Amino acid sequence: MAEKKKQTVLMQGPIPASFIANSIAKHSSKTNIGAHSIFLGQVRTDVVENKTVLAIEYSAYAEMAEEKFYHIRESAFKKYDLICMHIYHSVGVVKAGEMSLFVFVSSAHRAAAFEACREIVEQIKKEVPVWGKEMFEDETHVWKTNT
Amino acid sequence: MAIEVLLFGQLSEITGADKLTVTKASSTVELVQVLHKQFPNLALANYKLAVNKVLTEGNTVLKDADVVALLPPFSGG
Secondary structure (H helix, E strand, C coil): CCCCCCCCCEEECCECHHHHHHHHHHHHHCCCCCEEEEEEEECCCCEECCEEEEEEEEEECHHHHHHHHHHHHHHHHHHCCEEEEEEEEEEEEEECCCEEEEEEEEECCHHHHHHHHHHHHHHHHHHCCEEEEEEECCCCEEECCCC | CCEEEEECCHHHHHHCCCEEEECCCCEHHHHHHHHHHHCHHHHHCCCEEEECCEEECCCCECCCCCEEEEECCCCCC
């Protein structure tokens, strides 16, 4: 639980692949880790009423969202035997094909990493006050709904 | 008495604002009545309330400087 400090989850714009790669590289010194589980949420070109989604503009109730992320993180550390955890979520415009959610969970053995990662992603979708506005090519939009 | 009201997502489109101040509301039920009267389309929307960042259900007493957020269904990720 070395990295259990408070972190800021929300970041402006898409999450670059290089950021994710760097984040992985930073863990090479933590040799008690045996398993990383990573979830990446990517913006998809959904088709709604014959119109294709080009991008999602995310907005958040930032103060409440950070508190929720913190709570999700704390409960995962309590429930699972984890070594470290990082969560990043975009705000602002993220184009189709770009990443908007990065959940990175590390543990000694794979079971805890797999299970915690899934649970964290499900909780983020359900409990964190973030909204996605799906933007179409004709400049209209709809508000995304999570299933 | 001033309650700060925060609006997010489609609710800020309905009201044309992401922040409002309501002066006459001593509870969340009263506040919602005031808002629905001012913005009838808000009554058709699906949302939850958070008082000072905590989700509330039922009626909650409000005091001066409370922050009430109207939260449409979350769609992060």
